[in-house]
Amino acid sequence: xxxVILAPLALAAVAFAAPSQVRRxxxxxxxxxxxxxxxxxxxxxxxxxxxxxxxEFDPLARVVLPMTSVLFAVCAVYAQGYLKRRPDRxxxxxxxxxxxxxxxxxxxxxxxHLGLLWVAIELTTLSTAPLIYFDxxxxxxxxxxxxxxxxxxxxxxxxxxTFFFALAGAGPGGxxxxxxxxxxxxxxxxxxxxxxxxxxxxxVGYGTKMGLAPLHSWKPDAYGEAPGILGALLAGGVTxxxxxxxxxxxxxxxxxxxxxxxRDALVGLGLLSMALAAVFxxxxxxxxxxxxxxxxxHMGILTLxxxxxxxxxxxxxxxTVNNGLTKGVLFLAAGNLHRSYGxxxxxxxxxxxxxxxxSGPLFLAGFLAITGSPPFSPxxxxxxxxxxxxxxxxxxxxALFLVFLSIIFVGMGATVLKIVQGDPAGAPEVKAHGDSWxxxxxxxxxxxxxxxxxxxxxxxxxxxxxxxxARVGG
Amino acid sequence: xxxxLSLAYLALFLVVPPLLxxxxxxxxxxxxxxxxxxVWQLYADLARLARKGAVYSRxxxxxxxAGPVVGLAAVATAGLVMAFGGAPAALSFAGxxxxxxxxxxxxxxxxxxxxxxxGSSFEGMGAAREVTFSSLAEPALFLCLMTLARATGSISLxxxxxxxxxxxxxxxxxxxxxxxxxxxxxxxxxNARIPVDDPNTxxxxxxxxxxxxLDHSGPDLALILYGASLKLFxxxxxxxRLILGFSVQGAAGVLxxxxxLVGFAALVGIIESTMARLRLVRVPQxxxxxxxxxxxxxxxxxx
Amino acid sequence: MSAWTEMVFILVVVLDFxxxxxxxxxxxxxxxxxxxxxxxxxxxLLATHATELGHVLALSIGAFVVKxxxxxxxxxxxxxxxxxxxxxxxxVGFIPSLILGGVGVALAFAFSSAMPxxxxxxxxxxxxxxxxxxxxGLLLVVSRRKAVTQVIGFLVLENGVxxxxxxxxxxxxxxxxxxxxxxxxxxxxxxxxxxxxxxxEFSSLDTEKLSALKD
Numbered sequence: 001x002x003x004v005i006l007a008p009l010a011l012a013a014v015a016f017a018a019p020s021q022v023r024r025x026x027x028x029x030x031x032x033x034x035x036x037x038x039x040x041x042x043x044x045x046x047x048x049x050x051x052x053x054x055x056e057f058d059p060l061a062r063v064v065l066p067m068t069s070v071l072f073a074v075c076a077v078y079a080q081g082y083l084k085r086r087p088d089r090x091x092x093x094x095x096x097x098x099x100x101x102x103x104x105x106x107x108x109x110x111x112x113h114l115g116l117l118w119v120a121i122e123l124t125t126l127s128t129a130p131l132i133y134f135d136x137x138x139x140x141x142x143x144x145x146x147x148x149x150x151x152x153x154x155x156x157x158x159x160x161x162t163f164f165f166a167l168a169g170a171g172p173g174g175x176x177x178x179x180x181x182x183x184x185x186x187x188x189x190x191x192x193x194x195x196x197x198x199x200x201x202x203x204v205g206y207g208t209k210m211g212l213a214p215l216h217s218w219k220p221d222a223y224g225e226a227p228g229i230l231g232a233l234l235a236g237g238v239t240x241x242x243x244x245x246x247x248x249x250x251x252x253x254x255x256x257x258x259x260x261x262x263r264d265a266l267v268g269l270g271l272l273s274m275a276l277a278a279v280f281x282x283x284x285x286x287x288x289x290x291x292x293x294x295x296x297x298h299m300g301i302l303t304l305x306x307x308x309x310x311x312x313x314x315x316x317x318x319x320t321v322n323n324g325l326t327k328g329v330l331f332l333a334a335g336n337l338h339r340s341y342g343x344x345x346x347x348x349x350x351x352x353x354x355x356x357x358x359s360g361p362l363f364l365a366g367f368l369a370i371t372g373s374p375p376f377s378p379x380x381x382x383x384x385x386x387x388x389x390x391x392x393x394x395x396x397x398x399a400l401f402l403v404f405l406s407i408i409f410v411g412m413g414a415t416v417l418k419i420v421q422g423d424p425a426g427a428p429e430v431k432a433h434g435d436s437w438x439x440x441x442x443x444x445x446x447x448x449x450x451x452x453x454x455x456x457x458x459x460x461x462x463x464x465x466x467x468x469x470a471r472v473g474g
Numbered sequence: 475x476x477x478x479l480s481l482a483y484l485a486l487f488l489v490v491p492p493l494l495x496x497x498x499x500x501x502x503x504x505x506x507x508x509x510x511x512x513v514w515q516l517y518a519d520l521a522r523l524a525r526k527g528a529v530y531s532r533x534x535x536x537x538x539x540a541g542p543v544v545g546l547a548a549v550a551t552a553g554l555v556m557a558f559g560g561a562p563a564a565l566s567f568a569g570x571x572x573x574x575x576x577x578x579x580x581x582x583x584x585x586x587x588x589x590x591x592x593g594s595s596f597e598g599m600g601a602a603r604e605v606t607f608s609s610l611a612e613p614a615l616f617l618c619l620m621t622l623a624r625a626t627g628s629i630s631l632x633x634x635x636x637x638x639x640x641x642x643x644x645x646x647x648x649x650x651x652x653x654x655x656x657x658x659x660x661x662x663x664x665n666a667r668i669p670v671d672d673p674n675t676x677x678x679x680x681x682x683x684x685x686x687x688l689d690h691s692g693p694d695l696a697l698i699l700y701g702a703s704l705k706l707f708x709x710x711x712x713x714x715r716l717i718l719g720f721s722v723q724g725a726a727g728v729l730x731x732x733x734x735l736v737g738f739a740a741l742v743g744i745i746e747s748t749m750a751r752l753r754l755v756r757v758p759q760x761x762x763x764x765x766x767x768x769x770x771x772x773x774x775x776x777x
Numbered sequence: 778m779s780a781w782t783e784m785v786f787i788l789v790v791v792l793d794f795x796x797x798x799x800x801x802x803x804x805x806x807x808x809x810x811x812x813x814x815x816x817x818x819x820x821x822l823l824a825t826h827a828t829e830l831g832h833v834l835a836l837s838i839g840a841f842v843v844k845x846x847x848x849x850x851x852x853x854x855x856x857x858x859x860x861x862x863x864x865x866x867x868x869v870g871f872i873p874s875l876i877l878g879g880v881g882v883a884l885a886f887a888f889s890s891a892m893p894x895x896x897x898x899x900x901x902x903x904x905x906x907x908x909x910x911x912x913x914g915l916l917l918v919v920s921r922r923k924a925v926t927q928v929i930g931f932l933v934l935e936n937g938v939x940x941x942x943x944x945x946x947x948x949x950x951x952x953x954x955x956x957x958x959x960x961x962x963x964x965x966x967x968x969x970x971x972x973x974x975x976x977x978e979f980s981s982l983d984t985e986k987l988s989a990l991k992d
Contacts, residue, residue, distance in 0.1 A: 119956040126960075126967050133971070138978050142987040145924065145971055152931055152964050153918055159957065160911060160938045166945050171895025191895040221990040647780070648787045762872050763798050766879040770790060773883045777890055777901075 001050040001057065004038035004065075005106050007031065012099035016092060024095045025083045031099050032069075032076035035106070039069040053179055055110040059468040060317075064244050065109040067321045068237045070449070071328050072102050074442040075229050078332055081438025082229055085339070093130055100127040101233065108241040114162050114178040117245055118155070121209055124238050125151040132226045143218075143225035150218040151209060158205020164198030165252065167191070180248055184255035184473075195256045202249045203265060210242035210299045211292075212269050213276040220280075223292035224344070228335015231288065235295045235331060236324035243302050243320055247472050250306060254473040266307025267397060273300025274404040281411035287337070288344050290415055291330055294370055297408055298323045304401065305385040306472070312388025313469035318457075319381035323370075325450050326378060330366040332443040333359045337419070339433040346415055351424030358440035360420050362447055367416040369450050371409040377454035483558045486728070488550075491707035492516035492700065494739045501743025516703060520696045528692035533593040541588025542690060542697035545581040549704045552577035556708055557635045557715060559728040566632035571619045574631060575612065578664070578708070581701065582608055589686035600685030603754070607670060607682070610761035611663045614656050617768035621653045622716065624775045635715040643719045652771035654716050659764040661709035661742075663757075665702070668746045670757055710738040779900075782822045785815050786902040789940070790882060793913040796933060797878040798871055800864045802925060806852045809929050809936075812910075813844025816936055819943055823900060836946070836954055840939070843962050848932060851969045856925055859976040865983065869920035881912035896944070903944050910937030924975060924982045928968045935961050 011031040018024050042057050043066060049056035057065075079098075083091050104127060107120035125148065132144040162178065168191040169175045175182035175189075183190065208215040223231045253262040277297035284290040302323070305316025334344075336359040341349045352360035369376035372383075382405070389398035453461075496513040503510025530538065555570040557563040563570075586605060589597035623629050625646045626638035643650055663670045666683030673684065687698050714734035752760060792812045799805050817840040820833045856862070867874065885908035894904070914934025918927050942954070972982060979986045 115956070119960060122960045122964065126963050129967055129971065133974065139989055141971070141974055141978050142990055145975060145984075145987060146990075148964075148968060148971060149918065149927055149931070152968075153915075153934070156914075156931065156934045156938060157911075159935075160941060163938065163941050163945060167895065170945065193892050194895070197892070224990065648783055652787070652791075759798050759871050759875065762875050763794060766794055766875055767791065769879050770787075770794070770882055773886050774787070777886055 001042065001047055001055055001110065004035055004042065005055075005103050005110075007034045007038065008099045008103040008106070012096045012103070015095040015099060018092075021087065021091060022084075024091055025080050028076040028079050028095050028098060031102060032073035035102060036069045036073045039066050049112065053181060054113045054116055055107075056112045057110060058112070059464060059471045060244050060247055061109045062464045063317045063320055063468045064240050064324075065106065067324045068102075068105055068109065068240065071236045071324055071446070072098075072233065074328065074446055075232055075332070078439060078442040079229055081436055082227070082335070084438075085433060089134060089136070094134055097127045097131045098230075098233065101238070105237050105241045109244060112180045114165060114180070114183075114248075117248070118159055118162050121158070121206070121242070121245060122152075122155050124241070125155060125209070128230065128234060128238070131230050132222055134227050134230070135225070137225070140225040143221040147218045147222040150215075154205045154208025154215060156205075157201050158209075161198040161201030161203075161205055161249075164194050164201060165249075168194035168198060168256070180252065183252045187255045188257055190252075190256040192256065192258065195253060195258050196261055199249065199253050199258065199262055199265075203246070203269070206242050206246045206249065207269065207303075210239050210246065210303075211296050212299050212303060213273040213296060216273070216276070216296045216299075219296055220289040220292040223295065223331075224286055224289040228331050228333075228338065231291070231335070232328045232331035235291070235327040239295060239299055240320050240324045243299065243306075246303070247306060247468075251472045263307045263309065266303050267394075268307075270300045270302075270304030270307055271397065271400055271404070273297065273303065274401070274408075278404045278407040278411065281408055282414075284411070284415055285346050286344050287346060287349070287415060287419060288331075288334055290412060291327070291334060294330070294408070294412065295327065297404070298327075298370070301382065301385065301401075304397070305388065308385065308388050308392060308394065308397070310388055310469070311391065312385045313472060314465045315381050315384025315388060317465040317468040318384065318462075319378065322377040322381050322450065322453065325446050325453075326366055326369045326376075328446045329362060329443045329450065330370060332439075332446070333363040333366060336433075336435065336439055336443075337363060340430055340435075342428050342430045346418055348428055349419045350422040350427050351420075353420045355424040355427075355429070356435045356440075358435045358444060362440075362443050364416060364420045365447055366443075367412060369447070369454075371412060372405060375451065375454045377450050377457075380454060380457070477564070479561055481564065483561055483728075484553070484564055487553050487558060487704075487707070490732070490735070491703040492520060494706050494710060494735065495703050497736055497739035498743040498746065501740050502747050505744065505747040516699065520700060523696035523699070524693050526692040528690075528694050531592060531689060534591050534689070537591040538588045538689070539694070541584045541591070542694045542701070544584035546697045546701040546704070548577045548581035548584065549701050549708070552581075553704065553708060555631055556711055557632050558711055559731045561727065562632040562636060566630045568629050571623075571629070571631050571634070575615060575619075578705065579608070579612075581705070585686055585698070588690075592689045594689070597686055597688060600682055600688075603682045604666075604686060607663055607757055607761065610758050610765070611660050614660045614761060614765040614768055615664075617765055617772060618653045618657045618660065621649055621768055621772045621775060624772065625650055635712075639716070640719040646775055649771035649774040650716070652767050652774075654713065656764040656768035656771070657709075657713055657716065658741075659760065661706075661713060662745070663761060663764075664709060665706045667742055669749050669752045669760065672751045706739075707735070710735050714738055782819070782900055783902060785819060785822065786900070786906045789815055789906055789936075790909050793882070793910055793933070794875060794878055796929070797874045797913060797916065800871060802856050802862060802864060802923070803853070805864070805926065805929055806849050806856070809852075809932055810845050810849035812933065812936055813848070814841055816939055817841035817845060819940070820946060823943060823946075833946070839955065839958050843958050844932070844936065844939075847962065848965050851965060852925060852928065855969050855972050855976075855982075858973060859925075859982045861923065861925070861982055864921060864923050864926050867920045867922055867926075869916070874916055874920060877916060878909075878913055881916070882909040885909040885912065894944075903940060907937050907941035910934070910940060913937070922984050924968075924972050924984055927984065928965060928972070931968070932961075932965065 008031045011027045015024050015027040101124055104120045104123040108117055111117040129144050129148040132147055133140050166178050169183055169186060171191050175186040211219040250262055273296050277293045281290060281293045302316050302319055305312045336356060337349060337352055338344050340356055369378055372379045386398055386401055496516050500510045500513050552574050554565045555563050555574050586601045589601040622634045625642035626634050628634050628638060666673060671682040690698055718734055789812055792808050795808050796805055817837050820837050824833045886905040889904040911934055914930045914937055917930025921927055976982055
């Protein structure tokens with residue numbers, strides 16, 4: 001288990017040390033493939049917990065780690081093409097930072113200790129903030145600063161929440177530990193007011209990292225200005241591990257008997273995020289910012305599913321995977337579009353289907369997938385959540401869910417169709433950056449995965465999602 | 475007997491105050507490397523001014539003449555409820571600290587009216603500044619006194635500064651310390667000392683208190699200067715009694731009190747020598763800071 | 778011993794007020810450094826016979842070095858690079874900030890007496906001081922315009938969380954505490970680098986200039 005954490009770190013060190021600009025991206029590829037191999041090994045062998053119970057490949061990790069690993073490996077291939085096209089930029093920090101990010105995300109996914117979890121999440125913020133500034137423009141600097149400050153602020157509050165949880169467990173008969181197993185075993189012995197207060201702070205903190213409304217202010221700027229590959233990893237990887245952290249916190253709440261309080265908060269925030277995303281998606285002029293709001297929306301969907309519990313929670317776990325992969329497609333394709341047209345604005349970009357015969361249609365397909373059209377997999381996961389809502393008698397919630405999804409479909413569709421359709425003649429063009437195998441194949445692979453998961457979901461995977469939802473409990 | 479003793483103290487109260495500005499100026503001069511005026515300079519100034527004739531502007535009315543008199547009377551009356559030496563005050567009743575604060579306010583009001591009465595924009599500007607800063611210093615003063623009341627369990631100045639005070643220092647020292655610091659800042663503000671106002675400046679941009687009394691001359695000016703020294707004495711007495719937590723009675727008490735007063739004046743002198751006057755926009759921040767500090771002291775006592 | 782500890786907590790809160798009211802950047806950085814140094818002393822003051830002295834000493838020294846020396850030095854370097862001396866009038870003015878801070882402190886003290894602690898109290902002032910400092914840090918980050926002051930606000934917030942962590946030092950693994958300190962250092966380091974770039978790009982550290990991105 002330590003291999004999947006340490007291998008990327010070692011390669012990061014290599015990347016930082018390596019003098020050759022051209023060969024450095026290979027470290028990304030090697031790191032991604034080694035990580036993928038390691039995760040596959042873990043999946044097959046089902047190892048025991050490591051580091052005295054601090055790391056464990058539990059059902060929640062099973063949901064998120066393979067998806068993150070696949071996403072990273074695919075992005076690593078994309079990066080070979082991307083970085084070759086940007087020889088003017090020094091990619092030392094970029095490559096090193098991405099590898100450190102992979103390691104940090106792995107630790108978050110595997111961590112069973114709330115303190116270690118916190119440290120790793122902070123590391124994801126710190127390793128990606130400099131990367132947003134890769135383009136070295138004033139706007140990306142502004143985005144990097146806002147990202148750094150808001151996320152660090154949120155994380156500091158999450159630390160306070162973690163301490164509150166530790167205090168709750170410190171009473172007589174309490175577990176006096178931050179290990180999830182101990183905390184959930186103690187259950188009712190945990191001091192209620194401190195669990196509630198801690199949950200609020202942890203929700204704010206990890207919610208900021210996920211990008212839930214109203215803590216999402218950094219998302220449009222950061223995702224809007226970051227290079228496509230970074231956007232894919234942030235929207236697909238970091239938000240997903242943030243969600244898993246939140247799920248772990250909710251697990252403790254359920255064990256402590258604070259289910260009702262936690263559920264209401266989660267459902268409320270989930271609906272709020274979807275509403276806000278819907279409002280801001282309409283008339284969005286910048287398609288990368290539009291994708292950021294889509295990310296806010298999906299974080300809302302995940303939180304909603306987690307708050308509803310039961311079948312909806314299992315749907316939320318499935319959705320984590322779907323959202324991650326689809327966001328990968330969307331951001332990588334958006335990166336290609338941005339590079340080819342030299343602009344991210346809807347006014348400048350049109351006829352993408354013709355000029356970029358792979359990326360353009362992929363962007364359209366990604367849009368259809370992310371807004372929940374069959375036969376793509378997000379349809380099935382969102383349907384599961386809706387089913388859970390209506391089945392549990394929460395008709396208002398279910399109705400609102402549908403309303404927001406429709407508004408988003410319309411709003412996003414207007415922007416996407418404007419970009420993809422039409423005649424590209426007259427639109428600005430950067431000739432050197434058309435579609436190439438290295439930049440077009442990765443999103444294609446991810447899209448194929450999304451389609452595959454929609455058409456045929458193996459029973460093994462389904463049982464993982466159910467187990468993860470059961471693990472959270474409540 | 476207590477009444478006689480209090481009246482003796484009152485006589486003390488009338489004679490000692492002009493010494494304090496003298497001590498302040500002496501300390502400032504010594505710190506600046508000069509010899510400086512003698513400590514009893516103000517007595518000589520008052521005598522000289524009393525012998526002179528007064529000049530009144532044609533634009534002024536009876537308000538201008540009444541100002542210094544009312545001011546001095548109010549401050550002297552405030553002294554009746556204040557406790558000196560080791561003894562209780564001449565007059566004490568529940569809530570007398572409110573009377574204390576408002577008598578000082580009356581004195582300030584009379585000065586301000588006299589300044590406005592001259593019809594000069596110069597004095598009016600000084601009056602406006604003075605009133606603004608006093609309105610910010612007042613909450614600080616009241617919060618201090620409330621903290622003191624809470625700590626000692628009495629709402630009369632005599633009780634607050636009396637035998638309950640040493641006990642209060644025993645169990646509420648941090649709150650009282652914060653209270654003392656805030657009180658010192660209020661004293662600096664009310665007596666127009668640096669960092670709030672520079673008593674030596676004559677530039678329009680920087681004057682507050684000095685500008686209000688610019689038009690007075692002769693005996694009126696003597697009354698004003700004497701009244702100002704009385705006010706400094708009163709605040710000094712409050713501060714010294716608070717800090718020392720008085721329990722010494724009789725003649726020894728008087729000596730300790732006087733020593734404390736000299737120390738207070740010396741402290742004011744040191745602060746005046748080492749700090750510069752704050753920009754006018756910063757003074758409200760200082761005063762609000764003092765209020766917040768004394769409020770914090772109160773919160774500590776309320777837990 | 779208890780009187781000294783109480784003094785330290787009160788000083789921490791008084792420094793909070795100073796941070797909210799002051800506009801001179803060097804004074805603010807020094808106050809934050811003083812607060813960090815004071816907090817470094819607290820673990821030693823709160824140590825009982827039950828605690829391992831080596832662990833406590835390491836934590837104290839580490840906290841002092843990071844909070845009291847390294848980070849203030851970094852921030853001083855940042856303001857020297859950017860050649861700024863004063864904070865501009867913040868979004869919430871200095872006086873309202875001070876009053877809000879005072880209200881926050883009062884609420885923190887009220888809140889902490891309403892929430893019973895499940896463990897025997899190390900000291901009655903830990904929770905209120907921690908919450909007051911967190912509130913101050915939050916106010917600073919949200920209402921100030923200069924990037925340096927926002928970073929100082931983040932630092933003060935972490936100070937508040939550190940004070941709260943003192944309640945748990947008996948059973949919190951050293952690794953997590955060390956990790957927390959290291960993260961703080963790394964975060965401020967990265968922020969410093971970004972500020973350097975901001976200054977180069979915008980010739981100012983006024984975050985009002987960072988308003989090109991909006992919907």
